Structures are given as structure tokens and as C-alpha cells.
Amino acid sequence: MDLLDPVLQSYPWGSRTHLADITGEKSPTAKPWAELWFGAHPLASATVLGQALDAVIAADPVAALGARAASESEKLPFLLKLLAADEPLSLQAHPTLAEAQEGFARENALEIPPTAHFRNYRDDNHKPELIVALTQFDALAGFRPVERTKQMFEDFAVPELDHYLGLLDSVDDESSLRALFTTWLTLPQDVLDGLVGAVAQACEDYSGEDEEFRLVADTTCELARKYPGDPGVLGSMLLNRLRLAPGEAIFLGAGQLHAYLGGMGVEIMANSDNVLRGGLTSKHVDVVELLRVLCFVPLDSPVLHARKDSSGWEHFDTPAREFSLAKTRIEAGGSVEITRDSATIVLVTDGDAVVEQGGRELAIACGHAAWIPAEQAEHVLIRPADVAEGLDGAERGTEVFVASVPQ
Numbered sequence: 001m002d003l004l005d006p007v008l009q010s011y012p013w014g015s016r017t018h019l020a021d022i023t024g025e026k027s028p029t030a031k032p033w034a035e036l037w038f039g040a041h042p043l044a045s046a047t048v049l050g051q052a053l054d055a056v057i058a059a060d061p062v063a064a065l066g067a068r069a070a071s072e073s074e075k076l077p078f079l080l081k082l083l084a085a086d087e088p089l090s091l092q093a094h095p096t097l098a099e100a101q102e103g104f105a106r107e108n109a110l111e112i113p114p115t116a117h118f119r120n121y122r123d124d125n126h127k128p129e130l131i132v133a134l135t136q137f138d139a140l141a142g143f144r145p146v147e148r149t150k151q152m153f154e155d156f157a158v159p160e161l162d163h164y165l166g167l168l169d170s171v172d173d174e175s176s177l178r179a180l181f182t183t184w185l186t187l188p189q190d191v192l193d194g195l196v197g198a199v200a201q202a203c204e205d206y207s208g209e210d211e212e213f214r215l216v217a218d219t220t221c222e223l224a225r226k227y228p229g230d231p232g233v234l235g236s237m238l239l240n241r242l243r244l245a246p247g248e249a250i251f252l253g254a255g256q257l258h259a260y261l262g263g264m265g266v267e268i269m270a271n272s273d274n275v276l277r278g279g280l281t282s283k284h285v286d287v288v289e290l291l292r293v294l295c296f297v298p299l300d301s302p303v304l305h306a307r308k309d310s311s312g313w314e315h316f317d318t319p320a321r322e323f324s325l326a327k328t329r330i331e332a333g334g335s336v337e338i339t340r341d342s343a344t345i346v347l348v349t350d351g352d353a354v355v356e357q358g359g360r361e362l363a364i365a366c367g368h369a370a371w372i373p374a375e376q377a378e379h380v381l382i383r384p385a386d387v388a389e390g391l392d393g394a395e396r397g398t399e400v401f402v403a404s405v406p407q
Contacts, residue, residue, distance in 0.1 A: 001355060001362055001380075004053065004345060004371040006036040006082075007044040012282070018084035018135070018264040022349065023367030032086065038345055038369045038403075039079035041271055043114065043122060048371050056371075057343075066342035066374030069405045078323035079271045080345050080403045082367065083131065084264040088223060090281030091140075091232040094127035095293045096254040100274050103289075118284045122273045128320040129269035130251045130304070132327070132401070133244040134349055137263030140219070140239040142256050142299025146173040149238060152216060155208050160198040177238060177296040184234040185278060185287050193229040200224035200233070215241045219261065223280060232259075232279020240302050249304040251318045255295030266349065266401050270322040311336070324406040331397040335383035342405035344372040344380070351398030352385040366398075377404070 008019075014034025020027035023036075037044050040054035048056050053076070057064040061074040069077060095103060103121035112119050131137070144152075146168050153165055164183060170176040187195070203217035203224075216237060223233045239257060242250065244265075252258055259280060276290040277283060306314035306327075313336075315326045330336055330353070338344070346355055347369040355362045355370050357380045364370050372380060384398040 001357055001360065001370055001372040001376050002048050003362065003364065004038050004369045005047045006038045006369070007046055008033060009035040009037060009044070011035070013085050013087040013089050015084035015086040015264070018086075019082060019367070022082070022134075022264070024365060033084060035084075036082040036367075037079065038081065038347060039271060040076040041079055041123075041273060043273065046371075053371065063375045064343055064373045066377075066405070069342045069374070075271060076343055077271055077321075077405060078403060079269050080347060080369070081267040081269075082264070082347075083260070083267045085260050085262050087262070088226070088280055089260045090275075090277045090283060091235055091257065091259045091279045092275050092277045093255055093257045093290060093294055094129070094252075094272070094274055095121070095276065097126040099254075099293050100124055100126050100272065103274075120274070120276055120284070120286055120289055123271075125270055125272035125274065126254055127269050127272040127274055128251070128253050128318070128322070129267060130249055130316055130318055130320070130323075130325060131260070131265045131267040132249040132316060132325070133246050134264045134266060135246060137244040137248075137265050138219075138261035139242045139244065139250060139258065140236055140261065141242055141250050141252060141258040141302040142240050143173075143177050143238055143296060144240045145298040145300060146176050152210075152213050152237075155210065155213055156199075156202050156206055156217070158199050158202040160195055173298050174296045177298070181235055181238060181294075181296070182291055185231045185291070187231060189229060192231055192234075196224055196229050196233045199237070212241055215243065227280050230279045232281075235278060236280070240299060242302060244303065247306065247314070249306065249316050250302050251304045251316075252302075253295075253319070255293050256299060257294060266325070266327075266347065268323050268325050268403055270320065321406065323403060325401060325403050327399065327401045329397060329399045330382065330384055332384055334397070335381055338377075338380050338382065338402055340372075340374070340377040340380075340404045341407055342374050342377065344374075344377045344402060344404040346370045346372065346380075346382060347401045347403065349399045349401060351396050353398045353400055354383055354385050356381040356383070
């Protein structure tokens with residue numbers, strides 16, 4: 001086991017304070033820090049003792065991943081991140097595994113470079129994802145049930161929308177949402193300019209008492225100011241508007257439209273960087289491809305609450321085969337033991353920790369992580385750091401996340 005040095009991704013929507021503060025770096029940063037990648041993605045692999053993690057795994061997949069995981073793929077199946085947003089991310093969705101494989105092969109056949117800005121598929125994998133809030137975390141996630149959306153637009157009272165809202169009266173919610181969303185994303189620009197402006201003004205004037213509708217109104221105004229005339233402003237209003245408290249989570253499967261708006265969280269996903277965008281971004285937007293992969297079935301309850309076991313671990317249960325994620329808080333003087341049969345990453349998100357295994361000890365500062373290969377993942381002890389070790393975990397305990405392959 002060794003410290004895992006992440007890859008820093010700087011995107012315009014990133015925060016100049018969140019990731020610097022949690023990792024103990026100088027804050028604010030000169031450029032926005034958006035994500036720290038603790039994984040082995042081929043385009044941005046973290047390192048262990050100066051060596052790329054994907055190369056470490058390739059040298060001995062069974063020792064690194066475990067026999068079970070290595071038999072399915074000789075690659076780390078998940079990607080763990082710290083994500084911090086000060087501005088909204090693009091309106092986006094991710095493909096199914098079959099769609100990703102087909103799209104990746106298609107773009108390879110067209111000889112589009114893997115890093116080209118107009119490429120949709122950067123790998124051949126799907127991207128189910130889970131994010132757990134570390135701070136208040138705001139997001140748009142999954143289509144809202146149609147009846148609730150009708151009520152919202154009735155409260156907002158935007159006459160310019162009346163022509164379109166009849167599309168919500170199709171035979172079922174899925175057909176209704178597909179018809180309206182597709183129409184809005186393909187409107188001529190001159191029509192969009194007027195429609196987005198009218199909607200933004202109505203949202204600015206909204207004085208209703210419904211908490212979600214107020215959040216939608218505020219968000220729509222913010223997005224319209226940043227992206228005037230963007231169809232994603234209209235499309236965003238069809239999504240569930242969420243405000244997570246620390247510890248709450250969102251799980252999103254293939255085709256679920258979403259946009260993270262602000263806050264910091266621990267994110268884990270299948271090892272992929274495939275994104276189909278529909279607006280609210282200066283990056284490549286491919287409306288046709290996005291509409292091909294979108295799931296228009298409403299998502300009634302996008303928030304995922306952890307299952308707490310008798311030992312205090314909080315497990316974020318999802319249907320994903322590629323990853324499992326759990327967290328716990330260890331008070332001063334305490335410790336926990338974990339045993340896994342696959343590659344494991346221990347990420348510290350509060351205080352500092354020490355990991356012990358096989359007679360070795362490894363100190364992990366807040367915002368940092370340890371790589372534990374499968375051959376060393378049994379009987380791993382985690383405890384807060386002692387004052388004598390120069391870390392501050394002893395005074396306030398420590399919070400850790402443990403990522404691995406489902407057992």
C-alpha cells in the first residue's frame with residue numbers, strides 16, 4: 001500500500017477554494033480546481049510512487065485487482081474523484097455500455113483523436129455514477145414527474161410557454177418529456193432568445209412558497225444570465241432540483257440527464273469519461289447523440305440515503321457492478337478494520353488517518369488517498385493520526401471513504 005497521487009483537472013466551473021482547503025494547499029488557487037482523479041483512466045492516471053497506476057495494475061493484474069476482478073477486465077473498474085464546483089456543469093448524460101462501445105468504435109473508425117474537443121466517446125465504457133455531498137451540494141438530476149412540472153409552469157405563468165406545454169399531455173410521461181425536451185433543444189436561435197428571456201423574467205418575478213419551485217426559479221435566472229439563449233436553460237427546468245446535505249447522495253444510471261450546480265463531493269463511477277452534452281457549456285454539444293441516449297422516464301426520488309450497519313459504516317448501495325463505496329467516522333482513540341478481496345482506495349475527507357497492514361503504517365493527510373492492492377487488502381486497520389505523527393486526527397477523529405469492487 002502506498003499514497004495515491006491524483007490528477008488535478010482544472011475546468012472553468014471548478015472551485016478556487018474547496019479542493020485547496022481540503023488538501024491543505026494555498027487558497028484561493030490561481031486557476032479553478034474542479035476534480036482530483038484517484039484512479040487509472042488511460043487519459044489521466046493517478047500515480048503510485050511516481051509510476052502511473054494503470055501501469056502498476058498492468059504489471060500484475062491479479063495482485064493489483066484480485067483474481068475475480070482481473071478475470072473480468074485487467075483494468076481498475078472504477079474511478080474515484082473529489083469534485084468541487086463553484087459554477088454549474090454542463091447539462092449532460094452518459095451512455096449505456098453497448099452505446100459506449102458502439103460510439104467509441106465509430107469515432108475510432110473516423111480517426112477522431114481521443115482528446116479531440118468534438119469527440120463524444122473517449123473510451124468504450126459506460127458511466128454509472130454516485131456522488132456523496134461533503135458540503136451543501138446543489139444539482140439537477142433526472143426528469144421530474146410530469147404532473148409536478150405542469151404545476152410548476154402553472155405557478156410561473158409564462159404566456160410564451162403556453163404553445164409548448166400542450167406537449168406534456170401525451171399518452172405517458174416518457175413521451176411527453178421526450179416531445180417537449182426535443183422541441184426546446186431544436187428551436188431556432190431567434191425563438192430561443194425570446195423564450196429564454198421571457199422565462200427568466202417570470203422566474204425573477206416568482207413569489208410562490210413552494211421550496212423546490214423557488215430553487216428552480218433562482219437556478220433558471222442564474223443559468224439564463226450565464227447562458228442567454230441556451231436551450232439548456234429551458235431543458236434544465238424539467239429536471240428535479242436537489243439540495244443535498246452533507247452525507248446525502250445521488251446515483252445516476254445511463255441516460256439520466258443531470259447537471260451539478262455547486263458544492264463539493266466524493267464521486268465514484270465506472271472508469272469512463274464519456275459525456276454527451278445538451279447545453280450550458282462552451283464545450284462540444286451534440287444534441288442528436290444526446291437525444292439518442294437519453295432516458296425520459298421520470299426519476300421520482302433521485303436522492304440516495306446511506307444504509308448504516310451496526311458498526312457505524314454507511315454504505316451507499318447502488319446497482320453498479322464496478323464499484324462500492326462506504327464511509328465512516330472514526331473518533332479519537334478508535335479504529336476500524338476492513339477486509340476486501342479486490343483493489344481498494346482509502347480517501348480521507350476530514351482529519352488525518354493512519355492505515356496499518358502487515359506491519360506497515362501509512363499516514364494519509366486530509367484530502368489524500370492510499371492505494372491498497374488486492375493482495376494487501378485483508379485486515380487493514382484505519383485509525384486517526386496521532387499528534388506525534390504531525391497530523392491533527394487525534395483531536396477530532398477522522399472521516400474516511402473506502403472504494404472497492406463489490407464483494
